[in-house]
Amino acid sequence: MSGKPKLYYFDGRGKMESIRWLLAAAGVEFEEEFLETREQYEKLLQGGSLLFQQVPMVEIDGMRMVQTRAILSYIAAKYNLYGKDLKERALIDMYVGGTDDLMGFILMFPFLSAEDKEKQRAFIVQKATSRYFPVYEKVLKDHGQDFLVSNNFSWADVHLLEAILMVEEKKSDVLSGFPQLQAFKARISSIPTIKKFLEPGSQRKPVPDDKYVETVRRVLRMYYDIKAN
Amino acid sequence: MSGKPRLTYLNGRGRMEPVRWLLAAAGVEFEEVYLETKEQYDKLIKDGFLLFQQVPLVEIDGMKMVQTRAILSYIAGKYNLYGKDLKERALIDMYVEGIADLMQMILMFPFSPPDAKEKNLDSIKEKAINRYFPVFEKVLKQHGQDFLVGNKFSWADVQLMEAILAVEEKIPAVLSGFPQLQVFKTKMSNMPTIKKFLQPGSPRKPPPDAHYVETVLKVFKK
Numbered sequence: 001m002s003g004k005p006k007l008y009y010f011d012g013r014g015k016m017e018s019i020r021w022l023l024a025a026a027g028v029e030f031e032e033e034f035l036e037t038r039e040q041y042e043k044l045l046q047g048g049s050l051l052f053q054q055v056p057m058v059e060i061d062g063m064r065m066v067q068t069r070a071i072l073s074y075i076a077a078k079y080n081l082y083g084k085d086l087k088e089r090a091l092i093d094m095y096v097g098g099t100d101d102l103m104g105f106i107l108m109f110p111f112l113s114a115e116d117k118e119k120q121r122a123f124i125v126q127k128a129t130s131r132y133f134p135v136y137e138k139v140l141k142d143h144g145q146d147f148l149v150s151n152n153f154s155w156a157d158v159h160l161l162e163a164i165l166m167v168e169e170k171k172s173d174v175l176s177g178f179p180q181l182q183a184f185k186a187r188i189s190s191i192p193t194i195k196k197f198l199e200p201g202s203q204r205k206p207v208p209d210d211k212y213v214e215t216v217r218r219v220l221r222m223y224y225d226i227k228a229n
Numbered sequence: 230m231s232g233k234p235r236l237t238y239l240n241g242r243g244r245m246e247p248v249r250w251l252l253a254a255a256g257v258e259f260e261e262v263y264l265e266t267k268e269q270y271d272k273l274i275k276d277g278f279l280l281f282q283q284v285p286l287v288e289i290d291g292m293k294m295v296q297t298r299a300i301l302s303y304i305a306g307k308y309n310l311y312g313k314d315l316k317e318r319a320l321i322d323m324y325v326e327g328i329a330d331l332m333q334m335i336l337m338f339p340f341s342p343p344d345a346k347e348k349n350l351d352s353i354k355e356k357a358i359n360r361y362f363p364v365f366e367k368v369l370k371q372h373g374q375d376f377l378v379g380n381k382f383s384w385a386d387v388q389l390m391e392a393i394l395a396v397e398e399k400i401p402a403v404l405s406g407f408p409q410l411q412v413f414k415t416k417m418s419n420m421p422t423i424k425k426f427l428q429p430g431s432p433r434k435p436p437p438d439a440h441y442v443e444t445v446l447k448v449f450k451k
Contacts, residue, residue: 051323051327073302090292090299090302090303093298096299097296135281
């Protein structure tokens with residue numbers, strides 16, 4: 001046992017990607033086991049390692065953690081990316097809740113029909129530019145600091161950068177009305193651990209493709225009929 | 230300003246109900262503002278109260294908190310219902326998130342089209358009996374303690390209690406295969422703050438009815 005956290009998921013983004021981002025941002029090396037077959041998944045189930053029969057699952061500090069939000073909160077707190085007190089944590093939780101909702105619209109995107117994809121793309125861009133990005137733009141403008149919460153790098157910054165890059169993959173000029181976010185993106189991308197994660201060869205996963213969708217459907221026997229928002 | 234937390238939501242369970250449960254369990258009195266019209270909701274947005282243009286909104290300790298999980302985590306942290314260290318918090322978070330997935334199905338149920346209701350009810354039953362309740366039955370059986378985590382009352386216990394009652398409203402005999410959960414439910418019901426919350430006249434909201442669904446659709450109409 002290496003002592004490094006071990007991630008159990010598909011070889012793709014999905015719900016695990018935010019966890020990869022956060023561990024990488026914290027400078028924590030991790031291992032991955034990729035689910036490719038139904039048999040692997042059933043073996044995990046039978047072995048009792050999946051508390052609610054679901055992945056993501058992360059083996060960390062002697063625990064088999066499930067539930068993405070629980071895993072992220074644990075990592076954030078352990079590596080001092082969760083603010084210094086309850087009120088800072090509340091702000092981080094609120095901000096992360098927003099970016100989580102936004103990334104949730106993108107999560108199901110690969111599973112949609114071609115027609116629904118266009119509809120969903122428009123929906124994602126509309127929500128990003130009218131509901132979510134303006135909030136973070138204003139937060140950064142109002143306090144003029146480098147980071148979202150109390151001038152300290154936190155989970156909220158990592159999550160927002162991840163969300164920005166994902167939305168940009170759907171519309172490359174989506175930040176054009178958001179100068180603060182453009183500067184934020186450049187700043188956070190140049191933090192050494194994040195810069196490393198953004199380079200080729202890192203454990204960051206590419207935009208999900210048809211092979212990823214086919215693997216998820218085959219392994220989980222789910223998500224055959226997803227509708228756009 | 231009374232100093233009490235103030236909850237803004239519809240006059241019904243929805244996403245605010247877990248917040249009512251947790252505040253009540255912690256013995257914290259709170260006020261409520263009920264959204265009844267689209268105009269009220271639009272005004273809240275226009276006045277900048279809703280960070281992401283959504284409710285629940287809880288005004289607490291000088292903050293205008295939104296995002297249900299953020300609100301619940303804050304309350305749990307403030308009132309010592311979040312375990313004693315990071316690992317206990319991790320367990321509580323895992324349990325609470327799992328239960329939230331089950332509660333989400335119940336949340337959406339009143340809004341499902343009539344021809345999907347039976348299928349959705351079967352789904353709730355299947356998930357409660359095969360996925361969620363067995364986990365907590367096993368946890369309680371293995372450690373033999375009264376509470377889910379660290380032998381101490383926590384957010385996880387409150388959330389599980391809420392879920393048990395919500396599922397029982399739909400499937401009355403659902404606990405029949407879960408003796409530990411039956412004992413747990415009785416113990417929780419007898420805790421003074423919870424007992425009070427379960428009595429008539431408390432801030433606890435009734436199951437959603439047609440009027441509630443109609444109000445939701447009216448207030449949040451685009």
